[in-house]
Amino acid sequence: TVIVLDFGGQYNQLIARRVRECNVYCEIYSYKKDIEEIKAMNPKGIILTGGPNSAYEADSPTYSTELFELGIPVLGICYGSQLMMHLLGGHVCKAPVREYGKIEVNVDTTSKLFKDVSEKTICWMSHNDYIEQAAPDFKISAYTADCPVAAVENEEKGLYAVQFHPEVLHTQEGTKMLSNFVYNVCGCSGDWKMDSFVESSIQAIRERVGNGKVLCALSGGVDSSVAAVMLSKAVGEQLTCVFVDHGLLRKNEGDEVEAVFGPEGNYDLNFIRVNAQERFYEKLKGVEEPESKRKIIGEEFIRVFEEEAKKIGAVDFLVQGTIYPDVVESGLGGESAVIKSHHNVGGLPEYVDFKEIIEPLRDLFKDEVRKAGLELGIPEYLVYRQPFPGPGLGIRIIGEVNAEKVKIVQDADAIYREEIANAGLDRSIGQYFAGLTNMRSVGVMGDERTYDYAVALRAVNTVDFMTAEAAEIPYEVLNKVMNRIINEVRGVNRVMYDLTSKPPGTIEFE
Numbered sequence: 276t277v278i279v280l281d282f283g284g285q286y287n288q289l290i291a292r293r294v295r296e297c298n299v300y301c302e303i304y305s306y307k308k309d310i311e312e313i314k315a316m317n318p319k320g321i322i323l324t325g326g327p328n329s330a331y332e333a334d335s336p337t338y339s340t341e342l343f344e345l346g347i348p349v350l351g352i353c354y355g356s357q358l359m360m361h362l363l364g365g366h367v368c369k370a371p372v373r374e375y376g377k378i379e380v381n382v383d384t385t386s387k388l389f390k391d392v393s394e395k396t397i398c399w400m401s402h403n404d405y406i407e408q409a410a411p412d413f414k415i416s417a418y419t420a421d422c423p424v425a426a427v428e429n430e431e432k433g434l435y436a437v438q439f440h441p442e443v444l445h446t447q448e449g450t451k452m453l454s455n456f457v458y459n460v461c462g463c464s465g466d467w468k469m470d471s472f473v474e475s476s477i478q479a480i481r482e483r484v485g486n487g488k489v490l491c492a493l494s495g496g497v498d499s500s501v502a503a504v505m506l507s508k509a510v511g512e513q514l515t516c517v518f519v520d521h522g523l524l525r526k527n528e529g530d531e532v533e534a535v536f537g538p539e540g541n542y543d544l545n546f547i548r549v550n551a552q553e554r555f556y557e558k559l560k561g562v563e564e565p566e567s568k569r570k571i572i573g574e575e576f577i578r579v580f581e582e583e584a585k586k587i588g589a590v591d592f593l594v595q596g597t598i599y600p601d602v603v604e605s606g607l608g609g610e611s612a613v614i615k616s617h618h619n620v621g622g623l624p625e626y627v628d629f630k631e632i633i634e635p636l637r638d639l640f641k642d643e644v645r646k647a648g649l650e651l652g653i654p655e656y657l658v659y660r661q662p663f664p665g666p667g668l669g670i671r672i673i674g675e676v677n678a679e680k681v682k683i684v685q686d687a688d689a690i691y692r693e694e695i696a697n698a699g700l701d702r703s704i705g706q707y708f709a710g711l712t713n714m715r716s717v718g719v720m721g722d723e724r725t726y727d728y729a730v731a732l733r734a735v736n737t738v739d740f741m742t743a744e745a746a747e748i749p750y751e752v753l754n755k756v757m758n759r760i761i762n763e764v765r766g767v768n769r770v771m772y773d774l775t776s777k778p779p780g781t782i783e784f785e
């Protein structure tokens with residue numbers, strides 16, 4: 276295992292992900308993690324992340340210098356590199372020239388870290404401070420026009436520091452540098468794979484749960500399905516899954532979920548479906564503000580779930596299909612800021628009688644969750660299902676939600692998805708859906724004036740759902756979707772395509 280210590284940078288999970296791509300298992304912990312616990316884990320390597328602070332300021336995040344004496348290789352990145360130098364006697368201060376973007380870096384290719392890397396290589400830089408002077412016993416192994424110490428090392432002690440971000444794809448040979456670190460410096464064998472993750476997770480869950488009873492909220496989405504199947508493989512009959520149909524699902528989705536996971540399906544999940552549509556619509560009446568809607572849906576979901584749980588009685592564990600981007604954006608991912616409250620992370624049932632939470636996918640990105648799903652034998656069509664947010668169509672209908680609007684957006688979205696699949700684009704687009712704007716406008720249909728809603732089509736390409744770009748869908752496909760929606764869905768007289776990236780937009784509309 277390699278451990279990443281999080282100092283609050285933007286790209287921390289990317290570091291873990293790149294290490295896992297080298298087939299080395301990797302986990303992230305806050306910089307507040309006690310050194311004794313780190314020693315007990317006996318990792319093969321430690322990576323210190325970037326972060327927004329200045330290493331020389333008194334209240335900035337820091338770490339015990341003992342970390343550098345453990346005989347475990349350490350790689351400092353950006354803030355992590357400055358912190359390492361600051362703590363070991365180098366000098367870090369405000370840089371006379373701030374570097375931002377793709378910068379040419381001259382590297383010493385005799386360094387273990389830069390083996391097989393080009394002598395001049397493009398790296399992603401983003402820093403205000405810099406290392407003015409390396410710590411004693413460190414050798415400079417890279418520089419740029421404005422940064423005399425772009426990388427330093429003490430090979431004997433296995434300590435390496437880079438000012439740039441090897442984890443970001445803009446650093447053209449970054450993956451090579453990280454794999455050099457884990458293989459050449461840390462001596463990792465690179466035999467970790469998704470199947471070993473699945474196997475070891477099942478084993479760990481089995482040990483943790485023992486004879487305990489487990490309850491899982493199944494939404495039918497990829498994440499909760501993978502979590503549920505993993506649990507069912509681990510503890511079989513001890514698991515009960517509750518599926519709450521909140522009336523904000525895609526067209527026919529409730530029945531589809533039941534067909535796969537219910538008694539007629541392939542899994543042994545003790546599946547319970549609750550039809551709670553009306554309750555949700557009632558609670559959402561007159562509510563327009565997105566975060567309020569999320570809260571209401573999240574809370575109502577919990578109430579319904581609790582009522583079911585009460586019927587089941589006390590359980591020992593509650594399963595959640597939380598994945599990494601949920602954790603980060605809800606501000607629970609250690610040191611980064613809250614963007615929006617994801618309902619599957621924020622709220623927990625207060626009255627469900629359970630002792631502990633199991634989140635088997637908490638460290639994974641979506642594409643990694645999909646790989647795990649395939650390893651678990653979940654059919655491809657389910658594994659490659661569109662991501663769907665916990666609050667469902669509730670956050671794809673801008674403004675107040677009601678049954679009529681839900682029907683409109685369900686029908687429009689079903690047409691859109693069908694045509695995307697017909698065009699063979701369903702696997703290549705990261706996420707796509709139709710939303711309902713709160714805008715009504717004047718149109719003409721037949722010989723009559725209409726005053727109807729506008730549907731907005733969204734399609735984005737993304738690797739990690741943290742950033743995204745609008746997908747380029749052929750005009751004929753969009754045109755066909757527009758035609759069908761106008762003709763087949765009552766209450767719609769305009770169709771628009773959203774071109775916005777994330778940032779500044781988000782993927783969903785609310």
Ligand code: XMP
Nearest residue numbers: 617618619662663664665666740781782783
């Ligand atoms: P955004 O809109 O935040 O979407 O750019 C990023 C990814 O997260 C999903 N998403 C949510 N998932 N509860 C969820 O479970 C939520 O409240 C929520 N909001 C967004 C979204 O579908 C996309 O995949």
